[in-house]
Amino acid sequence: MVSGGARLEGEVQVTGAKNSVLKLMAAALLAEGTTMLTNVPDILDVAIMSELLRRLGCEVVRGDATVDITVPAVPGHEADYDLVRRMRASITVLGPLLARCGEVKVALPGGDAIGSRGLDMHVAGLEKLGATATVEHGYLVASARQLTGAPVWLDFPSVGATETIVLAAVLADGTTTVDNAAREPDLVDLCEFLVAMGAKIGGIGTSTLEIQGVAALSPTTHAVLPDRIVAGTWAVAACLTRGDVTVVGGRADHLEIALDKLTSAGATVSTDGVGFRVVMADRPRAVDVVTLPYPGFPTDLQPMMLTLNAVADGTAMVTENDFEARWMFVNELARLGADVRTDGHHAVVRGKPMLSGAPVTAHDIRAGAALVLAGLVAEGVTEVHEVHHVDRGYEGFVDSLVTLGADVRREAGPEPLF
C-alpha cells in the first residue's frame, strides 16, 4: 500500500548486484572446494540459486551479506524445472556443468513475464565449442566429451549467451574468441572473478573476449559489485518525488546515460567518494529514452523512466529494444491515469501533473519497483499486487522507502520459498 505525496530525502545503501551474484554463484561450480562471496544481497533470487546449487550437491552457507559455496569433486548435472522455472538466471549453470561434467540437463527457464527470451545463441555458442544440444521433454540436454576453443560471433550482445560461452570456454581445450560480446558491468565482474580463479580472459569490458582454456580452476573469494539497477531505481525515485537522495555505494560510472537523462529532466547529480546524490527541485521535464545493451540506457530502468515521464512536463518517446513484453507494464500505469500509447517498440508518454492511486499488478521485478514509485506520485492510495516480484531483486525495498520518508506499508510478508 503506497500513499502518494511524499518527498524522498536521505541516504540509501546500495546492495550487491543481483545479476552479478547469481552468475558468480553458478560459476563457483567450475572449481572443487569453497568459494566465498561477500556483499551478497538478501534477495529471493539468491535463495533460489542457493537451493539450485544444493540440489546439485553443493553445500551453501548464507551469512550476513556472504555466501560460502562448497562444490564437490563431481557435482550433479541436472537442474530441475521446479527451480529453473522460478528464475531464468538458473540457466547460468549450463556452461559450468557442461565444462565440469561433460553433460548437463537444464529445464527450459521461466522467470520474468517480459518476453520470449530465447536460448538460441547460448546453444549455438556451445555447439561451436563442440557440444551437442537437444531439447527433450522440456529440458535442454547438452554433452561434450571435451570442449574445444573456437571463434564465436553473437548476433546480438546477449548478456546470458556471453556468460554461457565464457563459462564453458574457461575449461575448454584451446582459445575461444567471443565477438559482439556483452559489456555489462556484471559480466566484467564475472570475468574478473574467473580470472581470480585462474582463468585466462583477455578483452574484459570490450566487445571481443579472448578466453584461453585452462585444465582446472581454483575457488576464490570475491566481493560482488554494487547493483547499478537498484542504484538507478533510487536515482529515479529522487527525481520523481522532487527529492534529495544520496545513493551510498552507487557507481555513477555504471549509470552514465541514465544519470545524464535525469540531469536532462532537471535533476542535479553529484558524485563523491561514497556514491552519488540526486536532487530535484521542480517538476521533471519529459526525456526521450532508448534502451540498448550496455553502455546504452538499461532496459531494467525503462519502467522507472516511463513512470517519470508519466508525471513530467511535456511528451516523451520511450523505445524498448530488449524485451517487447515490458509494455505489459503500460496497462498497469494506465490504471494510475498515465497517458501512454505504444506502437511496436515505441511508447509515447504525455506527462500529467500527478497520477491517481489504484490497485495495480506487478508482472516482473522492475515493473513492480516502478509501480511502487508510481504510487509515490499518485494522489491517494496505490495497492501493488504480486509485489513478491520485487523481493527477487531488491533487498529491504519497503524499509528503505520508509527511511527516506515514503508512506508505504507491506500488507503481507514475503511468500515462503519452498
Ligand code: EPU
Ligand atoms: N535473446 C535471444 N536468444 C538468446 C539470448 C537472448 O533471443 O540466445 C534475446 C532475449 O530474448 C532478449 C534479448 O536477447 O530479448 C536480451 O537478452 P540477454 O541475453 O541480453 O538478457 P538476459 O541474460 O536474459 C540479463 C538480465 C536482465 C536484463 C538483460 C539485459 C540476468 C539474470 N538478467 O538477461 O535482467 O534485462 O540481461 O540487460 O542477468 C532483471 O534484472 O530484471 C532482468 C530482467
